[in-house]
Each structure stands twice: as structure tokens, then as C-alpha cells.
Amino acid sequence: MASAVEWVAVDWGTSNLRAWGIDAAGEIQFSRSSPDGMSRLSREQYPSVLTGLLTEVHEPVDVLICGMAGARQGWLEAPYLDAPADLRTLSRGAVSPEMPGNQFAPAILPGVCQRDVGAEDVMRGEETQLLGLSALIPGFSGLVIMPGTHSKWAMLDGTTLSRFSSAMTGEIFELLRVHSVLRHSFNGELEGEERDIGFDAGLALGLDKPERLTATLFKVRAGALLSGRSPAWCAGFLSGLLIGAEIGGQRDWIGSAEIPLIGSVGLCSLYQGALEKLGAKSRIVDATDATLAGLKAARQG
Amino acid sequence: MASAVEWVAVDWGTSNLRAWGIDAAGEIQFSRSSPDGMSRLSREQYPSVLTGLLTEVHEPVDVLICGMAGARQGWLEAPYLDAPADLRTLSRGAVSPEMPGNQFAPAILPGVCQRDVGAEDVMRGEETQLLGLSALIPGFSGLVIMPGTHSKWAMLDGTTLSRFSSAMTGEIFELLRVHSVLRHSFNGELEGEERDIGFDAGLALGLDKPERLTATLFKVRAGALLSGRSPAWCAGFLSGLLIGAEIGGQRDWIGSAEIPLIGSVGLCSLYQGALEKLGAKSRIVDATDATLAGLKAARQG
Structure with a gap:
């Protein structure tokens, strides 16, 4: 089964981490979750946590991550896109944290911010759900x-x-x-x-x-x-x-x-x-x- | 000085306790404060805390208390008056907790409540300040x-x-x-x-x-x-x-x-x-x- 995995989708939040192995047809081949959210990790721990979660993957794969892993206090800061934002450009703002070995190629999507004074706001993770919604509806x-x-x-x-x-x-x-x-x-x-x-x-x-x-x-x-x-x-x-x-x-x-x-x-x-x-x-x-x-x-x- | 004290005024709140010795002319003869508020006392401790605060008083005196000492979880519950309330009737609602010896005669003033459903509210201590305000202005x-x-x-x-x-x-x-x-x-x-x-x-x-x-x-x-x-x-x-x-x-x-x-x-x-x-x-x-x-x-x- 795992041999069919083409890439890994990851939602790395404040208090949870979830990962899905996706095959070439877009089908989910496996899913994993862990309580190793951003709030309990130091920067150095991210690579080993990810490796430990994906033991059944043996080929080199891309790992696309959304959520708090891209916060300043996360794995590697992915600077916010500014609203109004076309969410199709999310991947252009992704950052690639260092990862030992050649098996996993992680990329972390940015969040979105709103800079207008008095209406300042930020999101990390929800922008990806909103892009998903635009595909679902x-x-x-x-x-x-x-x-x-x-x-x-x-x-x-x-x-x-x-x-x-x-x-x-x-x-x-x-x-x-x-x-x-x-x-x-x-x-x-x-x-x-x-x-x-x-x-x-x-x-x-x-x-x-x-x-x-x-x-x-x-x-x-x-x-x-x-x-x-x-x-x-x-x-x-x-x-x-x-x-x-x-x-x-x-x-x-x-x-x-x-x-x-x-x-x-x-x-x-x-x-x-x-x-x-x-x-x-x-x-x-x-x-x-x-x-x-x-x-x-x-x-x- | 302490011989002139006719009664003792006490504000016994959640986190503080303050007492003033008042003479027959209404003048303050001494003031004391302590961090022994309601939140750190069990019911049994009130008499000794009061006695410990008033060591310089040697005659029998009334002690009039407002505040959280009259709450259910305080020294002795003083049931609320209902708003609208004439605050001149506060002393009629006072309760007298037991006190060893004959020196101190404590009375605790009630709070005020508002029972209208959807506008329920309670106060303990502020009603005494409001009565005071009506005297000051x-x-x-x-x-x-x-x-x-x-x-x-x-x-x-x-x-x-x-x-x-x-x-x-x-x-x-x-x-x-x-x-x-x-x-x-x-x-x-x-x-x-x-x-x-x-x-x-x-x-x-x-x-x-x-x-x-x-x-x-x-x-x-x-x-x-x-x-x-x-x-x-x-x-x-x-x-x-x-x-x-x-x-x-x-x-x-x-x-x-x-x-x-x-x-x-x-x-x-x-x-x-x-x-x-x-x-x-x-x-x-x-x-x-x-x-x-x-x-x-x-x-x-």
C-alpha cells in the first residue's frame, strides 16, 4: 500500500498533528495523527517527529504542510500573504525547512494576514481550508x-x-x-x-x-x-x-x-x-x- | 487612645480585611489591615483573626462588618436584601456570628441582590459604599x-x-x-x-x-x-x-x-x-x- 504514496498532506496545528499519505490518483492510502503540535515542540524536534510519523513511507515524497508549523515559533516561519489574497497563490509563498536525508521534501504553506490598522488579524491553517472550500463548492x-x-x-x-x-x-x-x-x-x-x-x-x-x-x-x-x-x-x-x-x-x-x-x-x-x-x-x-x-x-x- | 474607641468598622472583602476604631465623636482612632480576606479563611478562623487584629481594644465594643464575610462561603451568611432596596434598612438585615468571650459583638451587614430573571445580580460591600455615598452627597x-x-x-x-x-x-x-x-x-x-x-x-x-x-x-x-x-x-x-x-x-x-x-x-x-x-x-x-x-x-x- 505505502508504495503507492506520491505525497504526504500534513495539518500541523498548535496542539495536534495529522498526516495523510496520498497516491497518484489522489486517494488517501493512510492517515496518522499525533499530539505533537507546535506548542510542545522545539524547532529541532520537527524532523524527527515527522520521520517517526511516516515510518511506512519508503520512497522519496513531497510533504505539504499547513498550519502553525509555519509560525514564527514553529518549524520555519512562512511569512503571511496579505489579504485580500488569491488563495491559489498559497504554494508560491511556501518555505522549505531543512530536513536530514533525502526521503522527505517538506514545504510549509503561509498563513494570511490583514494589516489594516484597527483590523489587524492573522490566520494559519484556515486559509488552506478556505482554499479547499473553494474547490468543494x-x-x-x-x-x-x-x-x-x-x-x-x-x-x-x-x-x-x-x-x-x-x-x-x-x-x-x-x-x-x-x-x-x-x-x-x-x-x-x-x-x-x-x-x-x-x-x-x-x-x-x-x-x-x-x-x-x-x-x-x-x-x-x-x-x-x-x-x-x-x-x-x-x-x-x-x-x-x-x-x-x-x-x-x-x-x-x-x-x-x-x-x-x-x-x-x-x-x-x-x-x-x-x-x-x-x-x-x-x-x-x-x-x-x-x-x-x-x-x-x-x-x- | 484605644480607650476612646466606641465601635469598630470592618470591611471584610475577598482578599483583604480592614478595620477602623471609631470614637464617640465619630473620629477614627486607629486603622488596621490584613491580607486575611474571605478567600483564605475557613469559617472557624474568623474570630481569632478579628481578635488578633484588635489587640489594642480592651473594652467591649460593637464590630460592624460589611463585605464578603457575609457570603455563603464566609463567616456567617447574611441573606441579601432585594433590590429595589432602601439602604437605610441594611442594619436590620445584619446577622450576628458567634464570638468567644464578651469583648466583641460582631454584626455582618447583608449584600443586595436583584432577582429578575435575566437580570440576576449580586453585590456585597458595594451596597455599604452606596449608603455612604448617599451620606456624602x-x-x-x-x-x-x-x-x-x-x-x-x-x-x-x-x-x-x-x-x-x-x-x-x-x-x-x-x-x-x-x-x-x-x-x-x-x-x-x-x-x-x-x-x-x-x-x-x-x-x-x-x-x-x-x-x-x-x-x-x-x-x-x-x-x-x-x-x-x-x-x-x-x-x-x-x-x-x-x-x-x-x-x-x-x-x-x-x-x-x-x-x-x-x-x-x-x-x-x-x-x-x-x-x-x-x-x-x-x-x-x-x-x-x-x-x-x-x-x-x-x-x-
């Missing part, structure tokens, strides 16, 4: 939302990324859940029906009053103290409030096109329900499909 | 802002607290500075002129777009990466952004009356500057003055 034009630790909202027109914005929704949820005074409201079972009820209440408030987020967040604690809200309700409320504020505060980005959502299915489903409240249609696109389609398109580009 | 009616870890916005009409809201501004600043991806932007000198410039930029954005807070927060990181913003600039920007969002998102609370600001002078000065941008006048009221005036008024009430 040819000619798509409109808003794409990529929910996650740092959710990305991107305006895509064919293969052109015109502008984008990151929201710290997922990270803020985790910070508040683990470190803030709100943590006292999360001692116990966090799943179940109560979570859905809390989510809906938080979502409605977040969508309606995104400008009051620093104040409405405290309702988690006060709701637990005064109204006997369960930990599951509080967790749902906090999640709904943050997602609602993210969407409610940026609703002017929403157009008439169906919105592709790229991310984990569970999280994307929450966003889909939230968007429905605003009358906006969306569809969930598998994140791995988008990444693979993007790496393939970049290789051909 | 007799007949005052309007908005009072109390900047801090959990900033309080309160509508006061004479001695009546009609409604209030807590914003987690200070706590979110600390969480993001210490634990989030933004922390990478704060390695270095955080004070100086650059901080003021960053603060003004963040403040303008926060006031203008409070609904985009989850997205604008990421500009701290992107500004450092793309525009070479210094740690001091980033710290100022983050502070300005959060204070701006707190104020901008609640600007409908602002009326025509001069706004008393109760809190640390440094923090209140930042709020004062921010309010000026909206054309709102404010004046800084010393937090200790407000607390002491409140405890005195509660004792007389």
Missing part, C-alpha cells in the same frame, strides 16, 4: 464561519479571501470556565437537557445584547446563586452567551448566501442553530475534508 | 459606577438602590493577561507612554464597537504580530478595550447627573477619561471614605 461567494478556539469569519469570493476577523470565543469560554469566579458554578454534571435550556437562554441574550457581554457574563454566577441554576445550565448559558455575542455583534457580515460552517460537527451545530435564529441558512462542511481539499488544491496550484 | 440621584474586578453600575435615588449590574471587566483583563494567547504580547515593560497611547486606541474601539468585543480582543495579538506593538501598548489597548466596551455597552444608563466613581484613584481616572469621551461628567469618590461613611450610616440606621 466551486464559485462560492460569501461569508464562511469557522467556529473554534479563535473563530474565523471570512469573506470568500471564489478563491479570493477578501477580509476576515477572529473572535476569541472558544478561548474565553475555557478561561472563564476554568479560572474565573464563574468556575464555582460548574461543579458537577455539565451535560444533559439543562445544558440545552441554558444554551438557549444565553444565546438569546448574547444575540440580543452583544454589547453587554462583560455584564451578561456575570449572570452565570448570579443565576447560580439566586435562581439555583444547575452546573449544566450554567455551562450551556455561558456557551450560548459567547456564541450569541460573537454572531450578534457581527451580523452585518451575514449576507444572503448559505453560510458554510467549517469545524467540529458538535460546535458547528450550535452555530447553525444560532444562525437560524437570525433567519440565516448554513451548512456544515467537514473540517478534515476542507483541509485535505485545500492541501490538494495548493499542491496543484 | 445628600439627595444624589443617578448613576454610580464602581470600577473594579467586577465593576458595579448602580442607579441610586437618595438612599434607594433601584437597580444595578456587574461587569466582569477587571477579572477578564487579568484572565486574558495571564492565561490567554494574548499573554505572549505582554512580555516586557508594561508601563510608560506607550501604554497611554494603546489605552486610547483600545478605548476608542471599545466605546465604538462594544458588540464586537470577542473579535476586537484578538487585535491585541494581531497588533503585536503585525504592527510591532510593544507590551506596554498591548496592555493599555486591552485595558482600554475592556473599559470602553463596559461603558459603551451600557451608555443608556448614563443620565445628566455627574457620575460618582468609587474605587481606586488610578482606575477611576481611566473611567473618568473614558466617560469624558461620551461627554459625561464624573467625580472620583475615595473608596475608603465611602465605606466608612456607609458603615457609620448603617450603625445609625
Whole structure:
């Protein structure tokens, strides 16, 4: 099987690493994953981690990498392309880190940045998914939302990324859940029906009053103290409030096109329900499909 | 000197404890402070901490306490009064914890809560400062802002607290500075002129777009990466952004009356500057003055 592999596609993120062996027909011959993301690696460790992941490959192959391996603190910095950017030019911005031996020829794709003062933003990895989306939905034009630790909202027109914005929704949820005074409201079972009820209440408030987020967040604690809200309700409320504020505060980005959502299915489903409240249609696109389609398109580009 | 002490005023907060010996004329005879706030004490430790703080008092005295000592996880729970509340009734809601010996007769004032579903909120300690404010500025009616870890916005009409809201501004600043991806932007000198410039930029954005807070927060990181913003600039920007969002998102609370600001002078000065941008006048009221005036008024009430 491994003899058929022509190149290796790699998504090297902050906390994960995934690799797929692709044959000449574009079919996946194997896939591997590891927790050796950028955050736990020093620069010198990348070659051996990659070699250790690809032991079944015996011929010389190209390895095309997207994600945080190209960050300043990663393997080798791949300078950002500037938005607006035609994502078909991604591979032209790739950099080639040194790799012992002749078997693997790695290339790391760049991220995209937006330099306008006051709208500065960066992405690494999502640009490849957006290129993939332009291949999966040819000619798509409109808003794409990529929910996650740092959710990305991107305006895509064919293969052109015109502008984008990151929201710290997922990270803020985790910070508040683990470190803030709100943590006292999360001692116990966090799943179940109560979570859905809390989510809906938080979502409605977040969508309606995104400008009051620093104040409405405290309702988690006060709701637990005064109204006997369960930990599951509080967790749902906090999640709904943050997602609602993210969407409610940026609703002017929403157009008439169906919105592709790229991310984990569970999280994307929450966003889909939230968007429905605003009358906006969306569809969930598998994140791995988008990444693979993007790496393939970049290789051909 | 200590022989003149008639009663002891105590502000027992989450992370600090302060006590003042007051004579029959209402003058302060001594003041003491300690880091033995609620967060580091078990219920059993309160009596000995109090006794240890008041070694120079030899006669039997009343001890009137406000703050977190009356929380469920404090010395003895003092159930909340419900807003709207006439703060002159605070002392009627006081509870008396057990205290060995006959020297000290402690009473803990209640906090105030707001039970309306969706607007649930709580305070403990600030209600005493608000009662104090009503004594320092007799007949005052309007908005009072109390900047801090959990900033309080309160509508006061004479001695009546009609409604209030807590914003987690200070706590979110600390969480993001210490634990989030933004922390990478704060390695270095955080004070100086650059901080003021960053603060003004963040403040303008926060006031203008409070609904985009989850997205604008990421500009701290992107500004450092793309525009070479210094740690001091980033710290100022983050502070300005959060204070701006707190104020901008609640600007409908602002009326025509001069706004008393109760809190640390440094923090209140930042709020004062921010309010000026909206054309709102404010004046800084010393937090200790407000607390002491409140405890005195509660004792007389």
C-alpha cells in the first residue's frame, strides 16, 4: 500500500498533528495523527517527529504542510500573504525547512494576514481550508464561519479571501470556565437537557445584547446563586452567551448566501442553530475534508 | 487612645480585611489591615483573626462588618436584601456570628441582590459604599459606577438602590493577561507612554464597537504580530478595550447627573477619561471614605 504514496498532506496545528499519505490518483492510502503540535515542540524536534510519523513511507515524497508549523515559533516561519489574497497563490509563498536525508521534501504553506490598522488579524491553517472550500463548492461567494478556539469569519469570493476577523470565543469560554469566579458554578454534571435550556437562554441574550457581554457574563454566577441554576445550565448559558455575542455583534457580515460552517460537527451545530435564529441558512462542511481539499488544491496550484 | 474607641468598622472583602476604631465623636482612632480576606479563611478562623487584629481594644465594643464575610462561603451568611432596596434598612438585615468571650459583638451587614430573571445580580460591600455615598452627597440621584474586578453600575435615588449590574471587566483583563494567547504580547515593560497611547486606541474601539468585543480582543495579538506593538501598548489597548466596551455597552444608563466613581484613584481616572469621551461628567469618590461613611450610616440606621 505505502508504495503507492506520491505525497504526504500534513495539518500541523498548535496542539495536534495529522498526516495523510496520498497516491497518484489522489486517494488517501493512510492517515496518522499525533499530539505533537507546535506548542510542545522545539524547532529541532520537527524532523524527527515527522520521520517517526511516516515510518511506512519508503520512497522519496513531497510533504505539504499547513498550519502553525509555519509560525514564527514553529518549524520555519512562512511569512503571511496579505489579504485580500488569491488563495491559489498559497504554494508560491511556501518555505522549505531543512530536513536530514533525502526521503522527505517538506514545504510549509503561509498563513494570511490583514494589516489594516484597527483590523489587524492573522490566520494559519484556515486559509488552506478556505482554499479547499473553494474547490468543494466551486464559485462560492460569501461569508464562511469557522467556529473554534479563535473563530474565523471570512469573506470568500471564489478563491479570493477578501477580509476576515477572529473572535476569541472558544478561548474565553475555557478561561472563564476554568479560572474565573464563574468556575464555582460548574461543579458537577455539565451535560444533559439543562445544558440545552441554558444554551438557549444565553444565546438569546448574547444575540440580543452583544454589547453587554462583560455584564451578561456575570449572570452565570448570579443565576447560580439566586435562581439555583444547575452546573449544566450554567455551562450551556455561558456557551450560548459567547456564541450569541460573537454572531450578534457581527451580523452585518451575514449576507444572503448559505453560510458554510467549517469545524467540529458538535460546535458547528450550535452555530447553525444560532444562525437560524437570525433567519440565516448554513451548512456544515467537514473540517478534515476542507483541509485535505485545500492541501490538494495548493499542491496543484 | 484605644480607650476612646466606641465601635469598630470592618470591611471584610475577598482578599483583604480592614478595620477602623471609631470614637464617640465619630473620629477614627486607629486603622488596621490584613491580607486575611474571605478567600483564605475557613469559617472557624474568623474570630481569632478579628481578635488578633484588635489587640489594642480592651473594652467591649460593637464590630460592624460589611463585605464578603457575609457570603455563603464566609463567616456567617447574611441573606441579601432585594433590590429595589432602601439602604437605610441594611442594619436590620445584619446577622450576628458567634464570638468567644464578651469583648466583641460582631454584626455582618447583608449584600443586595436583584432577582429578575435575566437580570440576576449580586453585590456585597458595594451596597455599604452606596449608603455612604448617599451620606456624602445628600439627595444624589443617578448613576454610580464602581470600577473594579467586577465593576458595579448602580442607579441610586437618595438612599434607594433601584437597580444595578456587574461587569466582569477587571477579572477578564487579568484572565486574558495571564492565561490567554494574548499573554505572549505582554512580555516586557508594561508601563510608560506607550501604554497611554494603546489605552486610547483600545478605548476608542471599545466605546465604538462594544458588540464586537470577542473579535476586537484578538487585535491585541494581531497588533503585536503585525504592527510591532510593544507590551506596554498591548496592555493599555486591552485595558482600554475592556473599559470602553463596559461603558459603551451600557451608555443608556448614563443620565445628566455627574457620575460618582468609587474605587481606586488610578482606575477611576481611566473611567473618568473614558466617560469624558461620551461627554459625561464624573467625580472620583475615595473608596475608603465611602465605606466608612456607609458603615457609620448603617450603625445609625
